[in-house]
Amino acid sequence: MLKHDLRVIKTQESLRHALLELLKSKPLEAISVAELCRLAQINRGTFYSHYKDVHEVFKRYLEVIVEDFRRAYEEPYIKTRFKIENISASMIEIFHHVKKYQDFYQIVFDQRIPMMYYYLLFDTVRTFMKESLAKSYIDATDRVQVDYLLSYQTNAILGLLMEWNRQGYMTPAEELNKQLITILSFNSPFRGGDR
């Protein structure tokens, strides 16, 4: 299956288009390979020579979206150093990105959907966190294992996105960003009682 073969491109585009069409009327989990192929007018055998299952079609699309996110994130990060004062600049990009592709992230965070999409997002955000950390926190390396710190911080951000999703994206992105700044400016939310 040569990537540039016109037949291959046509097949994959038909399937992607059909998937987006079906997603308008039913959840991803309810879409079968058979139904997708019927709508796309693609032989089911052909489908299996391109994808393992319906999820893989969606995943390919999500990868494009996440790539868009990567660009959105990198931009402000490059021009500002990663301090709490301007973390706003990098994170607001995340929030705007998720809002932009709200329909997709609703699927990613769905109860019935496999964790793979979550991990895709997680790994992307974590890579950025790592780059940020490397520049400003080299001295922390021996105090905490960097891996744990990174996963802690990354997943914390994803926790905000999950909550945003659960609330139907009602909170404005700017407000969400403000929440994050406030949380980060706490010494530690757990240090209560003795301050």
Next chain:
Amino acid sequence: MLKHDLRVIKTQESLRHALLELLKSKPLEAISVAELCRLAQINRGTFYSHYKDVHEVFKRYLEVIVEDFRRAYEEPYIKTRFKIENISASMIEIFHHVKKYQDFYQIVFDQRIPMMYYYLLFDTVRTFMKESLAKSYIDATDRVQVDYLLSYQTNAILGLLMEWNRQGYMTPAEELNKQLITILSFNSPFRGGDR
């Protein structure tokens, strides 16, 4: 299907037993309803009158495990106030619990498994976080929306568990707890560069 009917109990126990048996040799995603019923010697039609799919059998079991976690968590929390000095007491219980049921949490965190299990764990931890927060951080209510703070903190902890899982639970629970204490004692991991 009356819960106390001996036939019902026997059916459900057979299925649970068969599931645990099959899990020894293959991943959850590879277990079909048909195979499970064959091993449990239960009619497939009977299966569907109890469960929607294989995941529901596992989920019922996980709920028992999470209930065990609830007890483990509540114990130290009740006797100590929730300060950073003794957060260790509550969190170490989480780590010990996850370690104890390592085989199950490996499944929960698996790429192929639906998010539902993650949310089950998330909601449980979040409930405890909420109780902790209510006592020591009432004044924070208007600074950040409590929902976002809770989801941030809860998911951060789950981030540690995910990392632990990814590293095959090699880190000792005590070490993990020490990592957490260290992370929490940072003013903010993002405030670097200007301290």
Next chain:
DNA sequence: AATTTTAATGTACACATGTTCATTATATTT
């Protein structure tokens, strides 16, 4: 334009899914 390469199709197969319903077996209730 003719040739070669290879993607797509059609068909078949064994097995899984989810549902229905009459029949049988086994609890619970009287």
Next chain:
DNA sequence: AAATATAATGAACATGTGTACATTAAAATT
């Protein structure tokens, strides 16, 4: 112990899954 209630079974059916392979169609190459 007999009567009643209901859970479990078995069979059937339409549909979906994943794979295999010979055939056809449409690309790329010469």
